[in-house]
Amino acid sequence: MTEFIPPGTRFVDLPSPFAMRRGEALIGARLAFETWGELNAERSNAVLILPGLSPNAHAARNAGNPEAGWWEDMVGPDKPIDTRRWFVICVNPLGSCKGSTGAGSIDPRSGEPYRLGFPDLSIEDGAEAAAHLLKSLGIERLDTLIGNSMGGMSALALLLQHPHIARRHINISGSARSLPFSIAIRSLQREAIRLDQHWNEGRYTDQNYPENGMRMARKLGVVTYRSAMEWDGRFGRVKFDAECREDDPFGPEFEVERYLEGHARRFVRLFDPNSYLFLSRSMDWFDAADYAPAEARGEGSDEDSRVLAALATVRLEQALSIGVHTDILFPLQQQQQIADGLRAGGADSRFLPLPSPQGHDAFLVDIARFGPAVHDFLSA
Amino acid sequence: MTEFIPPGTRFVDLPSPFAMRRGEALIGARLAFETWGELNAERSNAVLILPGLSPNAHAARNAGNPEAGWWEDMVGPDKPIDTRRWFVICVNPLGSCKGSTGAGSIDPRSGEPYRLGFPDLSIEDGAEAAAHLLKSLGIERLDTLIGNSMGGMSALALLLQHPHIARRHINISGSARSLPFSIAIRSLQREAIRLDQHWNEGRYTDQNYPENGMRMARKLGVVTYRSAMEWDGRFGRVKFDAECREDDPFGPEFEVERYLEGHARRFVRLFDPNSYLFLSRSMDWFDAADYAPAEARGEGSDEDSRVLAALATVRLEQALSIGVHTDILFPLQQQQQIADGLRAGGADSRFLPLPSPQGHDAFLVDIARFGPAVHDFLSA
Numbered sequence: 001m002t003e004f005i006p007p008g009t010r011f012v013d014l015p016s017p018f019a020m021r022r023g024e025a026l027i028g029a030r031l032a033f034e035t036w037g038e039l040n041a042e043r044s045n046a047v048l049i050l051p052g053l054s055p056n057a058h059a060a061r062n063a064g065n066p067e068a069g070w071w072e073d074m075v076g077p078d079k080p081i082d083t084r085r086w087f088v089i090c091v092n093p094l095g096s097c098k099g100s101t102g103a104g105s106i107d108p109r110s111g112e113p114y115r116l117g118f119p120d121l122s123i124e125d126g127a128e129a130a131a132h133l134l135k136s137l138g139i140e141r142l143d144t145l146i147g148n149s150m151g152g153m154s155a156l157a158l159l160l161q162h163p164h165i166a167r168r169h170i171n172i173s174g175s176a177r178s179l180p181f182s183i184a185i186r187s188l189q190r191e192a193i194r195l196d197q198h199w200n201e202g203r204y205t206d207q208n209y210p211e212n213g214m215r216m217a218r219k220l221g222v223v224t225y226r227s228a229m230e231w232d233g234r235f236g237r238v239k240f241d242a243e244c245r246e247d248d249p250f251g252p253e254f255e256v257e258r259y260l261e262g263h264a265r266r267f268v269r270l271f272d273p274n275s276y277l278f279l280s281r282s283m284d285w286f287d288a289a290d291y292a293p294a295e296a297r298g299e300g301s302d303e304d305s306r307v308l309a310a311l312a313t314v315r316l317e318q319a320l321s322i323g324v325h326t327d328i329l330f331p332l333q334q335q336q337q338i339a340d341g342l343r344a345g346g347a348d349s350r351f352l353p354l355p356s357p358q359g360h361d362a363f364l365v366d367i368a369r370f371g372p373a374v375h376d377f378l379s380a
Numbered sequence: 381m382t383e384f385i386p387p388g389t390r391f392v393d394l395p396s397p398f399a400m401r402r403g404e405a406l407i408g409a410r411l412a413f414e415t416w417g418e419l420n421a422e423r424s425n426a427v428l429i430l431p432g433l434s435p436n437a438h439a440a441r442n443a444g445n446p447e448a449g450w451w452e453d454m455v456g457p458d459k460p461i462d463t464r465r466w467f468v469i470c471v472n473p474l475g476s477c478k479g480s481t482g483a484g485s486i487d488p489r490s491g492e493p494y495r496l497g498f499p500d501l502s503i504e505d506g507a508e509a510a511a512h513l514l515k516s517l518g519i520e521r522l523d524t525l526i527g528n529s530m531g532g533m534s535a536l537a538l539l540l541q542h543p544h545i546a547r548r549h550i551n552i553s554g555s556a557r558s559l560p561f562s563i564a565i566r567s568l569q570r571e572a573i574r575l576d577q578h579w580n581e582g583r584y585t586d587q588n589y590p591e592n593g594m595r596m597a598r599k600l601g602v603v604t605y606r607s608a609m610e611w612d613g614r615f616g617r618v619k620f621d622a623e624c625r626e627d628d629p630f631g632p633e634f635e636v637e638r639y640l641e642g643h644a645r646r647f648v649r650l651f652d653p654n655s656y657l658f659l660s661r662s663m664d665w666f667d668a669a670d671y672a673p674a675e676a677r678g679e680g681s682d683e684d685s686r687v688l689a690a691l692a693t694v695r696l697e698q699a700l701s702i703g704v705h706t707d708i709l710f711p712l713q714q715q716q717q718i719a720d721g722l723r724a725g726g727a728d729s730r731f732l733p734l735p736s737p738q739g740h741d742a743f744l745v746d747i748a749r750f751g752p753a754v755h756d757f758l759s760a
Contacts, residue, residue: 180636256560303616
């Protein structure tokens with residue numbers, strides 16, 4: 001498969017073998033990352049960003065790549081994550097296809113891509129890979145760990161496995177455990193890919209790529225990443241110009257359908273379908289309750305109390321958990337739970353619900369609300 | 381295609397030709413229905429039920445069919461819709477595949493199934509067919525018109541075209557116009573069917589049936605018909621017995637996935653895929669604002685005010701619009717809008733939001749809440 005690595009991406013070699021949580025190990029694996037700003041002499045000004053499922057490490061323009069990044073308005077000089085003050089690191093998640101080792105990478109044992117032979121990927125594996133990157137950069141403790149969406153899970157996994165690794169934490173539209181609605185959506189996305197005959201049990205090629213499955217998966221993602229409220233105002237019932245429509249009785253007719261189509265076109269063939277499957281399933285599996293101390297696992301303890309007990313093992317000074325009222329994928333009570341759990345661990349922990357209309361993906365676009373929240377926390 | 385007509389279904393011939401709103405006409409078309417109870421001498425005790433997209437006319441057991449129906453706990457002697465008092469009629473929507481003429485029916489001009497040659501179906505066509513049924517039964521005015529989900533749209537279409545056709549109206553989880561989130565979901569459902577190679581531009585057979593597309597469409601439907609809140613309590617993160625799992629690395633693993641799978645299996649091959657496409661698209665197209673009087677269409681009039689002005693042309697005595705807090709497909713403000721619009725027409729109109737956890741489909745299962753609401757309205 002074609003790789004999708006932005007210019008200027010840097011790499012760190014992971015220990016080899018790199019043991020995976022659910023068994024097996026990666027040989028000669030690497031993690032892709034980019035940085036902004038300068039690490040100070042005390043190595044105390046590092047901010048690590050763990051992104052969602054699909055982004056690469058290029059959060060914003062930098063010396064290695066002048067193109068705008070996926071969080072361009074958030075990261076940079078005088079921006080909310082001010083790269084004149086902070087040494088900012090962003091990774092491409094382990095298991096992805098944008099530079100880090102994933103299902104599309106060559107398995108050195110066979111000389112062929114891993115495809116479905118990639119080891120079962122868990123959120124924790126990505127967190128361990130990020131921990132190794134910090135070590136290789138000589139960073140013992142982050143000033144702030146930031147995680148968005150899937151990256152919010154990865155951040156919690158990192159904190160649960162390394163309770164002292166960050167002084168502060170911002171969890172954005174995150175979740176301490178996947179709940180059945182989001183599992184159902186991701187299950188359908190994976191099914192759409194797997195049902196595409198071109199997927200061929202993971203043995204697709206550039207010429208025989210599961211384009212329809214990936215289109216469905218992406219559209220279903222976008223439907224759940226945004227919100228009905230946003231779309232009511234943005235699209236209403238507007239139809240697009242009849243002349244632009246294909247001659248197809250059930251083809252797209254409303255603007256919202258064209259919008260989904262556009263998102264799908266910009267995604268397919270730029271993401272490796274097998275990597276998508278592995279990353280998607282890793283989110284289903286993640287459950288902070290797995291880290292509850294023994295005394296919180298007794299009979300009669302409920303799931304939520306185990307999640308809280310697990311989060312209470314993390315040793316942060318300050319935490320901020322931001323959520324959005326219109327998020328149907330990771331609903332607000334999940335960010336509340338994160339804030340409550342981290343507070344129980346002794347952190348000065350705040351829950352910030354924002355009225356953004358853009359749903360789960362608001363942090364990517366509603367910089368007017370997310371920018372000040374992140375800026376104020378970092379400046380405190 | 382196999383037809384799916386319950387025993388005991390009755391039929392009324394529609395006028396032939398039966399002109400369709402968007403052009404063309406059906407020849408020799410019929411509407412399937414069932415009845416319960418007796419029409420009184422004054423012909424004043426009729427209650428018509430217009431169902432959602434998928435049900436047949438068999439709402440409950442009756443003389444013609446002793447099997448339980450899809451609204452068994454709601455319709456019957458001493459039940460909320462008390463068939464000892466009311467003469468209850470339920471139709472299978474025009475365009476469906478459970479007895480009424482639809483895309484799977486034989487086109488008498490060709491002797492072959494219509495398939496994609498079926499005329500463009502609109503919600504209004506189904507309403508006109510229901511109006512004809514009432515006429516043929518000698519019913520000039522219904523005591524109460526009840527519409528659920530898509531049937532709520534059909535009921536509004538019937539009232540907008542025949543403002544005096546009912547004395548009272550119960551609209552359940554309905555909508556006066558499709559909004560972009562629900563359009564997007566239905567568009568994805570249709571796309572899943574159309575992408576299935578077995579769909580074959582509508583020329584599938586029983587042997588080559590678009591099973592995967594229909595499975596995806598149904599699962600996506602179920603995800604949006606129910607609610608995350610219900611599933612959190614019902615499934616949580618429970619996995620089903622590993623021994624029951626197929627040997628498939630990305631196959632179902634969580635109970636919620638098995639639940640979706642079960643729903644899909646009970647649906648595919650029992651619904652005609654082309655009928656599904658036509659009915660689904662008719663919902664996207666429905667917009668009560670099309671019926672706004674000229675004076676409400678002036679420049680500067682917004683969409684919502686046109687919807688309200690249209691609904692205000694309906695002449696009901698009483699109306700009840702019921703919605704559910706957890707409905708993501710037809711959100712609560714849409715039922716509020718229906719109640720407001722009908723009130724503007726002079727009806728004693730009430731909006732009843734219910735705290736059912738089951739989302740859009742709550743009316744099918746939360747009889748504890750819906751039963752008394754419907755009973756009390758009918759008894760008033």
